[in-house]
Amino acid sequence: MTLPFDAVTAVLLIPAAAAALLAALPGYRITARINVAAALLTFLAALSLFFERPQPGPYLLVDDLNNVFIVLTTFVAFTTSVFSASYIDHELHIGRLTPTFLRFYHAMYQVLMFAMNLALVANNIGLMWVAIELATLTTVLMVGIYRTHEALEAAWKYFILGSVGIALALFGTILIYMAARPAIGEGLPAMVWTNLVARAGEFDPALLNVAFVFLLLGYGTKVGLAPLHAWLPDAHAEGPTPISAVLSGLLLNVALYALLRFKMLLAANPYAVAPGPLMVLLGLISLIFASFMLYRRRDIKRMFAYSSIEHMGIITFAFGIGGPLANFAGLLHMTMHSLTKSAIFFAVGHIAQVKGTQKIADMSGLTVTNPVLGWGLVIGVVAIAGLPPFGIFMSEFLLVTSAFVREPWLAILLVFGILLGFGALLLRLNSIAFGEPRGPSAEADASYLPMYSHLAIVFVAGIYIPPAIVTWFQNVAKLLG
């Protein structure tokens, strides 16, 4: 290679450099553009990983599994930065944010990108933990940025629950090291994931089991799985909407990715407990609980936050069932959910700005007052509810059929949960989109491109997925076991 550094370094360095630059620069117009440019560059660097990837080192690793995650993360981060530029313009205009806070906001956005990319490419379980903790702390600060009562409460709750989760995850990480030490030897090699998975068969199974319980609870808090989800709706509802989009679309995935890595570790040890049933259980609880909660929402961002819990439940369920087909469905569902949910948050952000409220009751009749946004939201909700011809229908269909073959009783619960959530979403959608027109109808100063490009991808994926991507996902699904 002739380049002074490879694409993995670029994926990490561009956001880090951009963060430093954005922290130093005044003037929000230019910083918003730099933010977009940096996100685009990172995305391009991530795309190049498909063609050429470096050898795994003791710290960094790119394989088929995390390549999918990296490309998805950087793509959504890029489109969100485009959305964020127009969103922030309005927030500054109405005085909810001051220029100083905006500078902080942009710098933090890039720090968050850096942390998420680092967590994804980390080959070292300690480094991965550090990166996820950094991402959490960054989002805590972003959630509290409006400094209202609600925002502070949400940020505090997120901080406390997040740190408890991260503490449990670190304990689990230490236990994994303890399990690996007799087989691999002391020091750095015993924390390198590629070594761990190669030698996992020799580890003490009892220690691995306990470690996985801690990791599942710890990283599960970040995924938003049901008994540990309390931070998620508040954090989504009270922070700036671009951050809600990034939280739902990306950070939850990153935490799930960490969980998947450890699941693979356990699966490689024949004597350890099977991690699948635990994940299936937590996934089902999240799905059904969140679906019930959807019915009582009055706040639009809170509603879609619960919908995220529901979908993370479905994805966790899919990976818990395991096997090539269910894993494939899980991966597809995760990709589709990220794209759809961030598109929905793009629409919701502009809608809340136009209407000046997040209350569902005050924004009915959107397709009449703001047709472009209103129909965008309709398409998004139809997609997220799992109706054909969108991608989520495909993945849910695959998952349900494979679950019926493997575990019919669990599949019935799964279908029950999905239908429950479906009903709640359509009920709300009806009043939001087609009810009596209410509230101001001023045209939003919005960029519709990010939202509609996501929806277009989801639509196309529901009809036709290129064979190259299918084989790629199949390989990853096999890797996941």
Added chain:
Amino acid sequence: MRGLSFDVAHLLAGGLVFVSFMQLYQDRLSALLNTFALHAMVLTLSVAWQAYVQDAPHLYVTALIALVFKAIVIPVALHRIIVRLGIHRQIDKVVGVGVTMLLGMGLVALSMVVMLRVTADADPLAREDLAFALAVVLLGLLMMVTRRNAVSQVVGFMSIENGLVLAATGAKGMPLVVEISIAFSILIAFIVIGIFLFRIRERFDTVDIQALDRFRGEQS
């Protein structure tokens, strides 16, 4: 020597659990902060002893960080914050002392049962350390649950971190990367907390979490 090194490590790790119990029943904030400083002190001794026993000089750095940041800088800073807010004499209790202590004993028993059983063939030093570390982590969690004052929740969080450091140093040869990161995370966490306390004060004139609970986004 083998016997002595084990006994001292055991004593210090047990001491940490003991100080965790002491934290549980402190009902004044300033007393709680003093107890936390003691907690960090015991941790420092324990880490330093591990550094000596394992002949791992990098652990002295961890011990130094524990001493400077956690035993001195943070308690002093928090003292100043609570004095400035005028809450240093405030009494803060949700669940009674007796119940909390009983719950704490249950948690310690739980961590002994879990950790000693699964680490049957690990070396005895690491075993005991892990069991005690889990106990400290769980007691810290218990403290965060039973307190409602923002400052005491922060202290609870930091004692959880102390438990994690104890576990990390007990795991022989764990790379330095992780220890530095732990120290860093505490520092960052402290900055975050500082900002939060500042903002909470600015907005509510109280650091009582119950006041925050009033502002739940959704009244249906």
